[in-house]
Every structure is written in C-alpha cells, then in structure tokens.
Amino acid sequence: MSDAARTPDRILLVLVGVVGLLVVVALAVVFTRGGPAPLDEASPAGVVQRYSKAVIDGDSAAAEKYLTDGARSRCLGTYGGVPRPARVVLVSTTERTDSATVRVSIVQSSQGGPFGPPEYEMEDAFMLLKVGSExxxxxxxxxxxxxxxEPVKR
Structure with missing residues (x-):
C-alpha cells in the first residue's frame, strides 16, 4: 500500500484516539467533582444549607436544631406523600440586624414518566431570626x- 493511502487511516486513528481521550477526561471530571462547598455556619445561608441537607437526608432531629422555638411549636411534621426535594439552590440572601431572608430554588422529582423522572422547580424563601448570636x-x-x-421544652 502506498504512503498516501495510509495517511488518512493514521489521521482517522489519531482523531478517534483524541475523541476517546476527551470522553474519558470529561467522565473523570463529572464523577470526581465534589458536592457544594459548605457555607459559613454562622451565616443565614449556611444555616439554610445545613437545614436543607438534613431535611433531604431525612434527619428531622438534625434539622430541628436549626429551628426557632416558635417554628418548632408551629410545626406539623413532614408533609406525607410529598417527595423530599432532590436539591436546593441558593438564589439570594437579605440580611438585616435581627432577621434575614434566604431565597432558594427547590427542585423536586417523582418516580415514573415515559421520559424519565419529572421534575418540578419552585422558588421560595426561608425566614430567619437572630436568637442570641445564632x-x-x-x-x-x-x-x-x-x-x-415533640413538644418544645421551655
């Protein structure tokens, strides 16, 4: 075979090798990236991040540590039949002297669907109060x- 006939084969092999390498690198990046960086736990957004993680993980006891006594006394438990959110994304934080508002995007997904699990996204807000220094x-x-x-101990 002549050198001219082998050149396109080599170029094709090199291109396939480069594409394969790029796919492997992309997969490695996707699968090795970590979760979101933890925010300062003394900030309103950090409190919301830890509370949201506890709720998504199904750890009500851990989540309750981030609630005011008033929020715990008004709480009616978890909403049965409603799937836990799949993820919560920080939108904005407004901090005042004794209160704060943390806006988040809440993504919920449910089972089924002909094209995979359907997702629903909504934006809502957490209302926070400063209790002591927390x-x-x-x-x-x-x-x-x-x-x-459980009733709040006073």
Missing part, C-alpha cells in the same frame, strides 16, 4: 418543613 429558621418553605412533633 441564626435560626423561623419559617421554612413548606416542601422543606421537617420536625419530630
């Missing part, structure tokens, strides 16, 4: 409401 959630959005329904 931020506490006074009003979580209803999809992220979680408590154990």
């Amino acid at each position: 931020w506490k959630i006074d009003q979580p959005p209803y999809p992220l409401t979680s408590c154990t329904l």
Whole structure:
C-alpha cells in the first residue's frame, strides 16, 4: 500500500484516539467533582444549607436544631406523600440586624414518566431570626418543613 493511502487511516486513528481521550477526561471530571462547598455556619445561608441537607437526608432531629422555638411549636411534621426535594439552590440572601431572608430554588422529582423522572422547580424563601448570636429558621418553605412533633421544652 502506498504512503498516501495510509495517511488518512493514521489521521482517522489519531482523531478517534483524541475523541476517546476527551470522553474519558470529561467522565473523570463529572464523577470526581465534589458536592457544594459548605457555607459559613454562622451565616443565614449556611444555616439554610445545613437545614436543607438534613431535611433531604431525612434527619428531622438534625434539622430541628436549626429551628426557632416558635417554628418548632408551629410545626406539623413532614408533609406525607410529598417527595423530599432532590436539591436546593441558593438564589439570594437579605440580611438585616435581627432577621434575614434566604431565597432558594427547590427542585423536586417523582418516580415514573415515559421520559424519565419529572421534575418540578419552585422558588421560595426561608425566614430567619437572630436568637442570641445564632441564626435560626423561623419559617421554612413548606416542601422543606421537617420536625419530630415533640413538644418544645421551655
């Protein structure tokens, strides 16, 4: 075979090799990236991040630590039949002297669907109060409401 006939074969092999390498690198990046960086736990957004993670993980006891006494006394438990959110994304934070509002995007998904699990996204807000030197959630959005329904000890 002549050198001219082998050149396109070599170029094709090199191109296929480069594309294969790019696919492997892309997969490695996707599968090795970590979760979101933890925010400062003394900030309103950091409190919301930890509370949301506890709710998504189904840990009501851990989530309750971030609620005010008033929020715990008003809590009616988790909403049965409603799937836990799949993820919560920070939209904005407005911090005042004794209160804060943390707006989030809440994504929920459910089972089934001919094209995969359907997702629903909504934007809502957490209302926080400063209790002593700590931020506490006074009003979580209803999809992220979680408590154990034990009476608050006073």
